[in-house]
Amino acid sequence: MVANPFTSLLEQSEPATASGYADHPPRMGFFTDTSVCIGCKACEVACKEWNHVPEDGLVFTGMSYDNTVGLGADTWRHVAFIEQRKPLGQQVTGHGDAGIRWLMASDVCKHCTHAACLDVCPTGALFRTEFATVVVQEDVCNGCGYCIPACPYGVIDQRQGDGRAWKCTLCYDRLGVGAEPACAKACPTDSIQFGVLEELRERADNRLSQLHGAGVADARLYGRDPDDGVGGDGAFFLLLDEPEVYGLPPDPVVTTRDLPEMWRRVAVAAALVAGAVALGFARSVT
């Protein structure tokens, strides 16, 4: 399929084309506009229901309204809640010191242009779909767990008692029949928007300038830039604070970017092992 396995690392190409699809639909993705998220968690519920994601512990964390904590094998949409003593734009947020703003954001797999999870998967269980999304084939996954620390966002994880890796599929089954993903369908405020990535990027740019115009100087896009460390995200966000405040890495990179260099160094190091031992025998008198 792909002559040079590192092609996708070196070029800014359409990921579906780079993965060998000659004829494919446009790249699909999510634009999650956190400025209109109301923290209802309809996306979390819809995702669990549609994808038969098992229950993963009902605990009280004390982290505002967030009891799911983060993305993992059994949480494919995660709504973060952040309480800050800071007004939002020009809004009047309360009385005196009680003024807070509440940031809510529905996180999801980023369906990276250069996906580390997919690169490192030794079995080919993780693959690129024709919609340029990243999906695990559960019947092939052998539970090696390599994708888990490879993901720079902490998305994919191992399911307890199952051993295999699980994550958001961007509802591959629904896309195939022309339906939008369950979370986007359930979102009552259109905080989660699904569509052709190119168009979503344009929508997001407009939304950003609208918010800046309204005095929300904190608004920024995250994962929209095709020149970032992962080649841009298929699922990107509008945030109202620094990414790390939402538990997102400020400057993620796909480490496979450095792999050609690592392989060179591994080869030199291997030659040194052989050379050193050979020399050891050549130099030794006894």
Place this chain on the structure above:
Amino acid sequence: MSETELAKGGQEYPRPGREALVGAHTGRREPGPERRGEQPMVPEAEFRSYYGKPIINKPVWQSPDIPGYLFLGGLAGASSVMAAGAQLTGRRGLARVAKVGAAASAGLSGVALVHDLGRPGRFLNMLRTFKPTSPMSVGSWILASFGPAAMAAAASDLTGIAPGLGAVATAGAAVLGPPLATYTAALIANTAVPAWHDAHREMPFVFASSAVTSAAGLALLAAPASECGPARLLGSVGGAAELATGRLMEHRMGMAAEAFSEGKAASLHKGAQVSLAAGVLASLAARRSRIAGRVAGILLLAGSALTRFAIFEAGMASARDPRYTVVPQRRRLQERAGNGGPNRTG
């Protein structure tokens, strides 16, 4: 709320009916000062996180399986080269120890790997494809070809059956051994784990020296002292190189180096340095004392193993603490912004 319909042909994605006026002044007015809430008086602190939760998901790899695998792969790989050297120079006792050592560690590392898989029954899926972008795929192929070669070499040596085939197997294992010893550096460095990835430049050389150290250690411990000249030399050189490359790695990896000076990783790291330094001295003394040779063997093996366990634990600690992910990335962004480059989160 919009209705998005996705059809296979031409799609239409209606935009939201109206835009929410987030943050806009909506007319409600409270008496009092113009701006309320806390104003940022001081520049924002460098490090913020989401309730202190980790950014990346920590590896599910377990100790001792995986650090043990790193160690055994190095021991097996370098021993197979040593076996070939011993065979070519007529050191029969050393050759036997190195061959059996290589075969046994290859076998054990396979056991460690299968034990760590969540689904051992599916190990064969590793050989379903060959992917150069996955060090684990490359490594599985190396191990799958090295293992049989090393075992055939050892079996032939022990039984005396088919010495010709045994020699071919010995040569094959000696060719595959060095990559087996060093590919594991790429395996762990090609992850988002800060203490592993930020060491990706030096890690292959740390692993290479550590592999030589352990193979020399095994030889010093178990082979006849009269044949151990090369092992003494390689033990002192390998141990010193392991100490030096480890230093360099810590020096160059930036903030993630702190993970080596805290908690479990710190004790393992200290232990590795002490054993290696003592092992180097003991191998220098081994020329005159048999006991010193055996002691050197134990110290070098322990030092090499502790190096791998320290690296493993430092990685785990750096994955648990969001600071190791956020602070260096934030600095990188600031540097880029300072250089007039694009701000990726902007």
